[in-house]
Each structure stands twice: as structure tokens, then as C-alpha cells.
Amino acid sequence: MKKNQIDIITMGCSKNLVDSELLMKQFEANGYHCTHDSKRPQGEIAVINTCGFIESAKEESINTILEFVERKNEGQLNKLYVMGCLSQRYQKELEAEIPEVDKFYGKFNYKQLLQELGKADVPSCDGRRHLTTPHHYAYIKIAEGCDRHCAYCAIPLITGKHVSRPQAEILQEVRELVQAGVKEFQIIEQELTYYGVDLDGRRQIAELIAAIADIPGVKWVRLHYAYPNQFPLELLDVIREKQNVCNYLDIALQHISDHMLSRMHRRVTKQETIDLLTRIRQSVPGIHIRTTLMVGFPGETEEDFRELVDLVKWARFERMGAFAYSEEEGTYSARHYPDDVPEDIKQRRLDELMAVQQEISAEIEAEKVGKVCKVIIDRKEGDYYVGRTEFSSPEVDPEVLIPVAKRKLRVGSFYDVRITSSEAFDLYGECIQ
Structure with a gap:
């Protein structure tokens, strides 16, 4: 368990992600180190930003809370806080059913968590975020x-x-x-x-x-x-x-x-x-x-x-x-x-x-095979650089895979890519610059 480290877990949509990023900036201004969606959470404090949109999302949020309750019961966590859509809607029920959570916050009052930790809102950070997405x-x-x-x-x-x-x-x-x-x-x-x-x-x-x-x-x-x-x-x-x-x-x-x-x-x-x-x-x-x-x-x-x-x-x-x-x-x-x-x-x-x-x-x-598309590179994964055309949003749409062996590309940069083959939901291409 790492002192002064806060693990933040975001469930649901990108609108929730923005809230998490705003909170992370405030935490860091108060001297905490924050990790986001870590596969191996090690912080002394955890904050779960929940989704309450549909039944499956609610179940996933509750299961995640219970996983962290177990960590707390095993002494791997000092404090557990929950915020977001699920607790906005069901705060009283959640407080009654999962008392191990130190405090539940809704979707709009989560900054009070700073006061709970004996910290203050830092005005210079208002509206600023710690981006959890790739830098570009x-x-x-x-x-x-x-x-x-x-x-x-x-x-x-x-x-x-x-x-x-x-x-x-x-x-x-x-x-x-x-x-x-x-x-x-x-x-x-x-x-x-x-x-x-x-x-x-x-x-x-x-x-x-x-x-x-x-x-x-x-x-x-x-x-x-x-x-x-x-x-x-x-x-x-x-x-x-x-x-x-x-x-x-x-x-x-x-x-x-x-x-x-x-x-x-x-x-x-x-x-x-x-x-x-x-x-x-x-x-x-x-x-x-x-x-x-x-x-x-x-x-x-x-x-x-x-x-x-x-x-x-x-x-x-x-x-x-x-x-x-x-x-x-x-x-x-x-x-x-x-x-x-x-x-x-x-x-x-x-x-x-x-x-x-x-x-x-x-x-x-x-139909894109043979065409040249402008592609932004999101990441390197195995033998491929993975990017997107203007027609694809991150995480939900088809990606363009470009072999690493051909040439070195920079993550976050744009390249002209000729599409060489396609699958139902992905494209393959080669850089022509």
C-alpha cells in the first residue's frame, strides 16, 4: 500500500472520464500521486467513479465496489470512496448495503471529497484536468x-x-x-x-x-x-x-x-x-x-x-x-x-x-483498400502501430494497423497511409511518406 497514492477507477462513458480527470488534477495539486484504471491498484485511497445508465453497467459498478471493499477488509486499502451516476441515484440504498465505503458522493458534489481528506479546492486548477487519454x-x-x-x-x-x-x-x-x-x-x-x-x-x-x-x-x-x-x-x-x-x-x-x-x-x-x-x-x-x-x-x-x-x-x-x-x-x-x-x-x-x-x-x-488516408497514431501494440482515420473515434471504431517493421512512427503524429487490406472492423495499411 503506497502512502499518498490514490487509485481512481472510472466506469461508464467518457463524460465520467472528464470528471475523474478534473478530480485527479485537484488531488495532485494537494500533493497526492494518482493512478487511473490501474491493473494493480496499490494506493492507500481508492475512488470509484460509477455508471448507473443500464442494468449491466450498474452491476459492473457494484461488483467493482465490492472488489475494493474486499481489499479494504484485507488491509490493502485505508479509504474507499464512491462517486458518479450510480451513487447520485442510489446513495441511501448504497450506504445501507455497503457500509464499508467511507463515503458516497453524487455526480456533482464529488469535490467535497477533498475536504473529507482534509484538503482544499485549489482555484488555479479549476477546470483543468489530468488527461488519462493519450497525450494527443x-x-x-x-x-x-x-x-x-x-x-x-x-x-x-x-x-x-x-x-x-x-x-x-x-x-x-x-x-x-x-x-x-x-x-x-x-x-x-x-x-x-x-x-x-x-x-x-x-x-x-x-x-x-x-x-x-x-x-x-x-x-x-x-x-x-x-x-x-x-x-x-x-x-x-x-x-x-x-x-x-x-x-x-x-x-x-x-x-x-x-x-x-x-x-x-x-x-x-x-x-x-x-x-x-x-x-x-x-x-x-x-x-x-x-x-x-x-x-x-x-x-x-x-x-x-x-x-x-x-x-x-x-x-x-x-x-x-x-x-x-x-x-x-x-x-x-x-x-x-x-x-x-x-x-x-x-x-x-x-x-x-x-x-x-x-x-x-x-x-x-x-472500399477503403487502395485509398490513401490521413491517420493519427494512437499507440504501438506488438508488431503494429495502431492508428485511426478521421472516420473513427477512439476505443469504439475501426482502427488502422501499420507494421512496425517497415519504419518508425511517432505516437500522436499524423501520417498518410495507403490501406492494403481490411477486416470487418479493422484496416491494415502502410505509411507512404
């Missing part, structure tokens, strides 16, 4: 919360109403990160396209992204978690016209049948969704669209599901994730709809949808 890219969280109330989603119950960060504050953070060597920025929030509405009633995402793109040293900007209802079309002009805004858009659609979209409270129709996808493709030729879809929502019929499969075949999403519905306590669907699609049918539908997508993904990646 970072996540930029531009808002908290969500004003949507989709029937299945617990996020608004956990994080509250949508609160946009001031544009000047975001731009200053980007400038400071550029000075620290960051070249690529993943722009994240629960609903990206709603940015600014709470500030002055306008959707300001297009002007924000344009302003970020104009900062010297920003090489790539990538957009995550757009929403199809009232999509600000001027954002497409920014993606097309700004060379350093990646031709990439992450827009969760969830479903396509009007029956399901209505029951899900998505406030968008099938035709509006199809029209939007068509407009995106027309406005930004070559754009790669990532989406997330759900199967097995209460009341989903085989006909609804067939419409969803047809959408995937028609839209040919470059990137797609899917998951089976799980009932979340307190949501509209949990209160009003019986979870009436049997688990085996959910799984069959999920498997079929992903099989259709895998074939599409393989075809789309194969």
Missing part, C-alpha cells in the same frame, strides 16, 4: 444533463436538466489543451445539438464547433451524441466547410418505426429521420455516421423490428452499436409499459441486427 487527444464536455425525457432513459433522473458551459470557458479549455500538445478533440455531451438553448434559447452548437475549429493547433474535431429531433442543419455546413472538423457524426436514432418512436417519446417520425439522414449524406459527402439502436422495447412487434432491419440495410451506417432494452427504475417505460418482449427474442433480434451491420461494415471498410 482529449474529450471536451460542453454540457451536463438532458432536457429530453425518452421513455426508457434514466439519464435525466440522474443528471438533471441540460446545463451548457459558457462558450468562452470551453474555448479557453481547448486553447490550454492545444498548448499541452492535444491535437484531436472529441466533443461530448448527452445531447450535443441542444447546446446553448438554456443560455439564450438558441442552438449554438454550429458556432461553437466553428470557433473550436478556428483555434490554431486544433487538427481534428469530432462530434458525439447528436439528437435527430430539431437537428440544427447549419452544423452540417460547419462539418463540410471546416477541414479540421471530421466528417463524422454520432447520432443515436434508437428505432425507426413510428409505433416505437412514439412509445419511446423520441419526438421524431420515421419520415423525418429518413429525410434527415438523406440531408446529412447530401450536405457532407463521405461523412461517416455512427448510430445506436435498441431492440426489444416494450411493445416491439416483429413488424417493428423488420422496419429497423430495413433501415440498417438502407442507411448503411458506417458505425453502429445496438443493445437490448433493459427496464430502468423510475423511467416512463418502467412505470407504464410491461417489459413484454421475451429475453430470447430480444437476443435473437440483437444478433440479427448486428449480423446485418457486420456485413455492411465489412463492405464499407473494404
Whole structure:
């Protein structure tokens, strides 16, 4: 057990990761050494930043807490703290069930942990982070919360109403990160396209992204978690016209049948969704669209599901994730709809949808063979350098593997790479510079 060392473990999404990075900076300003997601935690203090989004994420968070409780009981840990979405929502229940945890914090009061340890908030570190990502890219969280109330989603119950960060504050953070060597920025929030509405009633995402793109040293900007209802079309002009805004858009659609979209409270129709996808493709030729879809929502019929499969075949999403519905306590669907699609049918539908997508993904990646792509190198792994094109976000999208033996490349640098072969979810290439 290492004195003055704090192990921080982050569960769930990149929005949680940003919170962990902010906390780490404060800890370090107070004289602690921090490790993040260490495979061999050795600190005297552990902080677990939990996820409470869906049942599997909650289970993983609880299991992680229990693992560290065991370490504490065995004398390998002095203090254990828990923060984040799970404890924001279930703090009283967790305190009763896992009393070995020294203190639970929610998603917004975690800085009080400094006081608990007899330390103080360091104002000069406010808004600054200890990056846990490779030095060349970072996540930029531009808002908290969500004003949507989709029937299945617990996020608004956990994080509250949508609160946009001031544009000047975001731009200053980007400038400071550029000075620290960051070249690529993943722009994240629960609903990206709603940015600014709470500030002055306008959707300001297009002007924000344009302003970020104009900062010297920003090489790539990538957009995550757009929403199809009232999509600000001027954002497409920014993606097309700004060379350093990646031709990439992450827009969760969830479903396509009007029956399901209505029951899900998505406030968008099938035709509006199809029209939007068509407009995106027309406005930004070559754009790669990532989406997330759900199967097995209460009341989903085989006909609804067939419409969803047809959408995937028609839209040919470059990137797609899917998951089976799980009932979340307190949501509209949990209160009003019986979870009436049997688990085996959910799984069959999920498997079929992903099989259709895998074939599409393989075809789309194969089309890149012979082309030259700009690639940023993320890491060296075994016999390969592993990088990404502008069409891929870290950790979730296809990567480009370049043989180490051919020449030495620098992590965090860009190279022109000719794609030589492809698999369903990865590309192979050789550097031509």
C-alpha cells in the first residue's frame, strides 16, 4: 500500500472520464500521486467513479465496489470512496448495503471529497484536468444533463436538466489543451445539438464547433451524441466547410418505426429521420455516421423490428452499436409499459441486427483498400502501430494497423497511409511518406 497514492477507477462513458480527470488534477495539486484504471491498484485511497445508465453497467459498478471493499477488509486499502451516476441515484440504498465505503458522493458534489481528506479546492486548477487519454487527444464536455425525457432513459433522473458551459470557458479549455500538445478533440455531451438553448434559447452548437475549429493547433474535431429531433442543419455546413472538423457524426436514432418512436417519446417520425439522414449524406459527402439502436422495447412487434432491419440495410451506417432494452427504475417505460418482449427474442433480434451491420461494415471498410488516408497514431501494440482515420473515434471504431517493421512512427503524429487490406472492423495499411 503506497502512502499518498490514490487509485481512481472510472466506469461508464467518457463524460465520467472528464470528471475523474478534473478530480485527479485537484488531488495532485494537494500533493497526492494518482493512478487511473490501474491493473494493480496499490494506493492507500481508492475512488470509484460509477455508471448507473443500464442494468449491466450498474452491476459492473457494484461488483467493482465490492472488489475494493474486499481489499479494504484485507488491509490493502485505508479509504474507499464512491462517486458518479450510480451513487447520485442510489446513495441511501448504497450506504445501507455497503457500509464499508467511507463515503458516497453524487455526480456533482464529488469535490467535497477533498475536504473529507482534509484538503482544499485549489482555484488555479479549476477546470483543468489530468488527461488519462493519450497525450494527443482529449474529450471536451460542453454540457451536463438532458432536457429530453425518452421513455426508457434514466439519464435525466440522474443528471438533471441540460446545463451548457459558457462558450468562452470551453474555448479557453481547448486553447490550454492545444498548448499541452492535444491535437484531436472529441466533443461530448448527452445531447450535443441542444447546446446553448438554456443560455439564450438558441442552438449554438454550429458556432461553437466553428470557433473550436478556428483555434490554431486544433487538427481534428469530432462530434458525439447528436439528437435527430430539431437537428440544427447549419452544423452540417460547419462539418463540410471546416477541414479540421471530421466528417463524422454520432447520432443515436434508437428505432425507426413510428409505433416505437412514439412509445419511446423520441419526438421524431420515421419520415423525418429518413429525410434527415438523406440531408446529412447530401450536405457532407463521405461523412461517416455512427448510430445506436435498441431492440426489444416494450411493445416491439416483429413488424417493428423488420422496419429497423430495413433501415440498417438502407442507411448503411458506417458505425453502429445496438443493445437490448433493459427496464430502468423510475423511467416512463418502467412505470407504464410491461417489459413484454421475451429475453430470447430480444437476443435473437440483437444478433440479427448486428449480423446485418457486420456485413455492411465489412463492405464499407473494404472500399477503403487502395485509398490513401490521413491517420493519427494512437499507440504501438506488438508488431503494429495502431492508428485511426478521421472516420473513427477512439476505443469504439475501426482502427488502422501499420507494421512496425517497415519504419518508425511517432505516437500522436499524423501520417498518410495507403490501406492494403481490411477486416470487418479493422484496416491494415502502410505509411507512404
